[in-house]
Amino acid sequence: MASIAVYSVKGGVGKTTFAVNLAWCAANISRRETLIWDLDAANGSGFLLGVDPKKKRTAESVFDQARDPAKLIEKTGFSGLHLLPADESIRTLDRQFDRIGKKKRLAGLVEQLGKDFDRIIFDCPPVLNEVSAQVMRAADLVIVPLPPSPLSTRAFETVVEEVRGAGKGHPPILPVMSMVDMRRTLHRQAREANPTWPVVPLASAIEQCAVERKPVGAFAPRSPAARAFAQLWTAIERKLAAG
Incomplete structure (x- = not known):
C-alpha cells in the first residue's frame, strides 16, 4: 500500500481535481483498489465523484478510537474507487486531535485501511494545520499543484518549508504545474524555468469535471487533459517504486 497526499497552501490551483483524477487513474490504469480520503471541509472530492454527503455523518467519527473507519467508506460509480468523505465538522478536527492527544492517529488509520x-x-485542506501535518506524517509522497507563474519556484519552496515544519522525516514532494496555457508568455516562462516539472494543461475538459461530476478520464478519455493525468500517474507510480 502507498499513500499520496495532494496538498496546496492556497485554493484555486486544482487540488481537489488533481486528487480525484489521480485516484481514478490509480483504480482504472493501475487497477489498484483505491481510496480517496477527503479531508477538505468543502467535500469537493465527493461532489466530483457524484457522491452526495450523508448529513448525519461527522468527520470526527472517522478518528474516534471506538469507530471502524471502514464503515464510513462509500462506493463511487467507478470500479475499484472508494471515498471516505468529509463534511463541515472536519473544521473542528484540530481540537479533536488535541483532545485525543495522538500525533500519528491518522497514520494509524492509514495502516489499518491499507489492509x-x-x-x-x-x-488535503488548503492550509497547513494539524490535520494536514498528520497527513504528511502518513504519506509516502506529496503532490503539489502550482500555478504557471514566474513565482512558481518560490511558491514551491514555501510549500517545502511548510511541509518540513510538520515534523521530521517528511515524504518526498513532487511539484506539478497546473492549468498551463503555452500560448501565454508568462506560462511559457514558468515552464522554461521548471522544465522537469510535470504539466497539466488548462483545458475545458478539466472544467467539465464539475459539470459531469466525473473524472476527466471517464468522459473524455482521449483528451489532452486525460493523457496529462495518466502521464502524471505513471510518474507517481515510478517514483513510489523507486522508493
Missing part, C-alpha cells in the same frame, strides 16, 4: 486498499489519495 483493504492498495492506494490511498488524500485531498
Whole structure:
C-alpha cells in the first residue's frame, strides 16, 4: 500500500481535481483498489465523484478510537474507487486531535485501511494545520499543484518549508504545474524555468469535471487533459517504486 497526499497552501490551483483524477487513474490504469480520503471541509472530492454527503455523518467519527473507519467508506460509480468523505465538522478536527492527544492517529488509520486498499489519495485542506501535518506524517509522497507563474519556484519552496515544519522525516514532494496555457508568455516562462516539472494543461475538459461530476478520464478519455493525468500517474507510480 502507498499513500499520496495532494496538498496546496492556497485554493484555486486544482487540488481537489488533481486528487480525484489521480485516484481514478490509480483504480482504472493501475487497477489498484483505491481510496480517496477527503479531508477538505468543502467535500469537493465527493461532489466530483457524484457522491452526495450523508448529513448525519461527522468527520470526527472517522478518528474516534471506538469507530471502524471502514464503515464510513462509500462506493463511487467507478470500479475499484472508494471515498471516505468529509463534511463541515472536519473544521473542528484540530481540537479533536488535541483532545485525543495522538500525533500519528491518522497514520494509524492509514495502516489499518491499507489492509483493504492498495492506494490511498488524500485531498488535503488548503492550509497547513494539524490535520494536514498528520497527513504528511502518513504519506509516502506529496503532490503539489502550482500555478504557471514566474513565482512558481518560490511558491514551491514555501510549500517545502511548510511541509518540513510538520515534523521530521517528511515524504518526498513532487511539484506539478497546473492549468498551463503555452500560448501565454508568462506560462511559457514558468515552464522554461521548471522544465522537469510535470504539466497539466488548462483545458475545458478539466472544467467539465464539475459539470459531469466525473473524472476527466471517464468522459473524455482521449483528451489532452486525460493523457496529462495518466502521464502524471505513471510518474507517481515510478517514483513510489523507486522508493
